[in-house]
Amino acid sequence: xxxxxxxxxxxxxxxxxxxxxxxxxxxxxxxxxxxxxxxxxxxxxxxxxxxxxxxxxxxxxxxxxxxxxxxxxxxxxxxxxxxxxxxxxxxxxxxxxxxxxxxxxxxxxxxxxxxxxxxxxx
Numbered sequence: 001x002x003x004x005x006x007x008x009x010x011x012x013x014x015x016x017x018x019x020x021x022x023x024x025x026x027x028x029x030x031x032x033x034x035x036x037x038x039x040x041x042x043x044x045x046x047x048x049x050x051x052x053x054x055x056x057x058x059x060x061x062x063x064x065x066x067x068x069x070x071x072x073x074x075x076x077x078x079x080x081x082x083x084x085x086x087x088x089x090x091x092x093x094x095x096x097x098x099x100x101x102x103x104x105x106x107x108x109x110x111x112x113x114x115x116x117x118x119x120x121x122x
Contacts, residue, residue: 001082001083001085001086005060005082006083006086006087008058008059008060009059009060009061009079009083010083011059012055012056012058012059012061013059013061015052015055017042017044017048017052018052018055018056020042021038021042021044021049021052021053021056021062022056022061022062022075024038024041024042025038025062025073025074025075026075026077026080028074028075029075030074030077031072031074032065032072032073032074032075033072033073034070034071034072034073035049035050035053035071035073038053038073053073057073060076060079061075061076061079061080062074062075062076063075063076
C-alpha cells in the first residue's frame with residue numbers, strides 16, 4: 001500500500017461516525033448492510049449516513065453494490081488488511097512480535113495495556 005492510500009484510509013476513519021459505520025460493516029461481514037439497516041442500527045439520518053458512506057467508499061474501505069432495488073455496502077476486508085499491514089510492516093524491525101502485558105500495567109487487565117512487546121512505550 002502506498003503512503004497516499006494509507007493516509008486517505010486513515011483520514012476516512014478519523015471521524016467518529018465513519019469509524020462506527022465501518023465497524024458495523026465489518027461486523028456484518030461479506031453480506032454487508034443496506035443504508036436503511038445501517039441508519040436504524042446507528043441511529044443516524046439517511047443524508048448524514050450517505051455522506052459518510054461516500055467518504056468510506058472514496059477511501060476504498062467500503063464497496064457498494066446494487067442488488068435488485070437495494071444498495072448493499074460491504075467492508076473491503078482486503079483494503080483493511082492492507083492498511084493494517086502497512087501500519088505494522090516495520091514493527092519490531094522485521095522480527096516477530098509477541099503480545100505481552102506491559103509490566104507496569106500488569107495489575108490492570110484493561111485491553112488498552114496490551115501491546116506488541118517490542119512496541120510498547122509505557
